[in-house]
Amino acid sequence: MTKFDVELDNVSKRFGEFTAVDNVNFKINKGEFFSLLGPSGCGKTTLMRMISGFEAPSEGTIRISGKDVTHDRPYERPTNLVFQHLALFPHLTIAENIAFGLRLKKLSNGEIDRRVDEMLELVRLPGLGNRKISQLSGGQKQRIAIARALVNRPAVLLLDEPLAALDLKLREQMQLELKRIQSEIGTTFIYVTHDQSEAITMSDVIAVVNKGKIEQMADATTIYEKPQSAFVANFIGETNLLEGEIASINGDATVVVVEGVPIKVKSVAGAHVGQKAHVSVRPEKIIFDAIDADSCNHFEAVIDNAIYMGNYTHYQMHLGQGLKLGIDVQNATHCERKSIGESVHIAWSADLGVLLPGEVQ
Amino acid sequence: MSGAMPMRPEYNSEAIQLRKRIAMLLSPGLLWLLVFFALPMFFVLRSSFDSFAGGVMTSDFTLQNYARIFTEPLYIQVLFKSLLTGLFVTVSCLVIGYPVAHLIARSTGKKRNLLLIGLVIPFWTSLVVRTYAWKLLLGTNGVVNYHLMQLGIIDTPLRMLFTTGAVVVGLVHVFLPFMILPLYASIEKLDASLEEASQDLGANAVQTFFKVTLPLTLPGVTTGCMLVFIMTVSSFLTPDLLGGAGNAMISNIIQSEFFGTFNWPFGSALAISFLLFSLLFVAVYNKFFNREQKG
Numbered sequence: 233m234t235k236f237d238v239e240l241d242n243v244s245k246r247f248g249e250f251t252a253v254d255n256v257n258f259k260i261n262k263g264e265f266f267s268l269l270g271p272s273g274c275g276k277t278t279l280m281r282m283i284s285g286f287e288a289p290s291e292g293t294i295r296i297s298g299k300d301v302t303h304d305r306p307y308e309r310p311t312n313l314v315f316q317h318l319a320l321f322p323h324l325t326i327a328e329n330i331a332f333g334l335r336l337k338k339l340s341n342g343e344i345d346r347r348v349d350e351m352l353e354l355v356r357l358p359g360l361g362n363r364k365i366s367q368l369s370g371g372q373k374q375r376i377a378i379a380r381a382l383v384n385r386p387a388v389l390l391l392d393e394p395l396a397a398l399d400l401k402l403r404e405q406m407q408l409e410l411k412r413i414q415s416e417i418g419t420t421f422i423y424v425t426h427d428q429s430e431a432i433t434m435s436d437v438i439a440v441v442n443k444g445k446i447e448q449m450a451d452a453t454t455i456y457e458k459p460q461s462a463f464v465a466n467f468i469g470e471t472n473l474l475e476g477e478i479a480s481i482n483g484d485a486t487v488v489v490v491e492g493v494p495i496k497v498k499s500v501a502g503a504h505v506g507q508k509a510h511v512s513v514r515p516e517k518i519i520f521d522a523i524d525a526d527s528c529n530h531f532e533a534v535i536d537n538a539i540y541m542g543n544y545t546h547y548q549m550h551l552g553q554g555l556k557l558g559i560d561v562q563n564a565t566h567c568e569r570k571s572i573g574e575s576v577h578i579a580w581s582a583d584l585g586v587l588l589p590g591e592v593q
Numbered sequence: 594m595s596g597a598m599p600m601r602p603e604y605n606s607e608a609i610q611l612r613k614r615i616a617m618l619l620s621p622g623l624l625w626l627l628v629f630f631a632l633p634m635f636f637v638l639r640s641s642f643d644s645f646a647g648g649v650m651t652s653d654f655t656l657q658n659y660a661r662i663f664t665e666p667l668y669i670q671v672l673f674k675s676l677l678t679g680l681f682v683t684v685s686c687l688v689i690g691y692p693v694a695h696l697i698a699r700s701t702g703k704k705r706n707l708l709l710i711g712l713v714i715p716f717w718t719s720l721v722v723r724t725y726a727w728k729l730l731l732g733t734n735g736v737v738n739y740h741l742m743q744l745g746i747i748d749t750p751l752r753m754l755f756t757t758g759a760v761v762v763g764l765v766h767v768f769l770p771f772m773i774l775p776l777y778a779s780i781e782k783l784d785a786s787l788e789e790a791s792q793d794l795g796a797n798a799v800q801t802f803f804k805v806t807l808p809l810t811l812p813g814v815t816t817g818c819m820l821v822f823i824m825t826v827s828s829f830l831t832p833d834l835l836g837g838a839g840n841a842m843i844s845n846i847i848q849s850e851f852f853g854t855f856n857w858p859f860g861s862a863l864a865i866s867f868l869l870f871s872l873l874f875v876a877v878y879n880k881f882f883n884r885e886q887k888g
Binding site: 284285286305306307311312313315316317319320321322323332333336337380381384 | 784786787789790791792793794795796797800804805808809
């Protein structure tokens with residue numbers, strides 16, 4: 233038995249001239265909460281539809297629990313899908329919706345009733361079995377859709393942006409709920425989303441998808457702190473993406489000149505002097521300070537704009553000939569806020585920036 | 594809302610304004626129906642109580658025309674046969690039409706438009722012409738018999754024209770679009786992800802059809818069946834041209850009373866009886882399916 237629930241080997245999908253998924257490889261461990269994260273049209277939905285069997289790959293192999301399912305029909309696979317618009321059957325009651333898959337397996341009525349009740353308990357809607365779908369609220373429908381899929385005890389549960397239609401508060405609540413359900417039953421979840429905060433909140437592993445390819449696959453902290461490409465740095469959270477040329481490499485210390493300003497950053501393998509490169513610095517890593525150390529970037533800047541965001545203030549500023557930076561500062565105490573036009577000292581430790589050699593496509 | 598509830602005067606006058614507008618908008622249609630439908634129907638009803646003897650109609654108030662319908666077996670037989678034909682044609686249209694409607698509803702863009710145009714093209718040709726085309730196909734020296742004999746499959750021509758089979762084939766051909774269109778409308782509204790959800794939960798194509806697609810498109814099925822059944826049972830031209838005397842349906846019998854024997858009172862009684870029977874049928878059908886949909 234393999235320790236992987238889902239394995240994709242060199243999977244590609246083309247629609248005519250258009251390549252939706254381009255030679256994708258990944259393995260998902262048993263019981264993992266795995267997210268496919270990317271902008272719309274990046275191929276994440278096609279990947280999900282291939283795993284659930286609604287599309288056949290043009291090339292490559294898909295294995296679930298070690299078994300090749302590349303050409304199996306959706307109803308032959310040990311996967312279940314929570315649809316984007318839920319797709320609950322309006323002509324059936326809640327209990328009948330959940331029992332749909334079990335009835336097809338010809339289980340006894342007693343067994344079906346028991347498992348339906350068990351699921352209603354799991355999604356915390358006990359006793360609602362006889363209601364109609366139209367009598368449920370948005371959040372309740374979510375839970376029923378999840379119950380209807382999970383009751384079949386799939387090896388893998390796929391979720392296609394199921395929370396997109398909910399308002400913010402309910403969405404946050406359902407994210408925690410999903411995480412709870414997943415850790416209670418231990419089923420592998422594949423969660424498809426374009427919402428980076430959703431992926432960060434819930435996932436054990438995030439695969440960032442762009443133009444049909446996986447740009448980076450890692451846990452949330454690595455994806456955020458150590459992005460491997462300018463796309464990942466830009467797509468996940470806010471960042472200052474500074475484009476320049478590598479001026480010197482000295483052991484661990486690289487200097488990139490961006491619009492005439494030398495920026496110190498930690499070296500990475502494969503970079504060479506004279507190469508175009510990006511430096512990504514998160515806005516919350518930069519502080520108002522005048523530290524002048526070798527391991528630090530330290531500049532004087534002029535504030536162009538200050539946007540009050542409640543728990544923090546976002547400052548836009550420029551330094552030198554016009555290099556623009558954004559900084560987020562927590563409104564922790566009644567500290568004085570900077571005003572527009574003010575000249576300030578800013579600093580960030582060189583190892584908080586990320587060097588991304590090569591040009592952005 | 595209770596009529597005894599006091600209303601503010603301005604609300605009241607608004608309501609009257611609205612009622613006036615409705616009356617104005619409806620009046621041309623209502624006038625048309627009154628002159629060309631209600632009035633003639635009243636004359637038919639009145640005439641059905643007249644008596645007819647020796648080729649002469651006499652104004653009267655007799656039930657003998659109605660008595661005759663129920664005592665002479667011919668008329669009950671024709672009625673029964675018409676209903677049976679209606680049932681057969683409806684079921685055939687449903688079985689043939691559903692896959693076509695599903696295909697059109699699930700195709701997109703140019704392909705869907707082409708299929709829809711294909712569906713309505715037959716309406717551009719007169720029904721008489723299309724029915725005569727069937728005569729050419731099915732006749733003793735017709736296209737089908739010719740080719741079957743050329744191929745040596747049969748020695749003597751098959752008798753296809755003037756059979757119940759010919760009537761059914763002709764009627765299915767005429768009424769198929771009336772089944773497909775409401776089915777198409779119903780299937781098109783059905784979210785395709787419901788069918789996918791069913792497959793994802795372990796149902797194959799056949800199970801998905803009977804557990805999800807069909808129950809959720811039942812409104813289209815009932816509308817289509819109702820349309821086709823009513824139109825089949827009251828059809829005149831197709832049974833007349835393809836069925837001949839032995840396959841007459843209700844309308845053919847009524848026509849022959851009016852223009853064959855000129856027994857208008859009896860023809861009227863047949864027309865009224867058939868109308869009442871149709872209304873009764875529609876009422877029962879609606880009641881049954883409304884209950885079904887309320888679950």
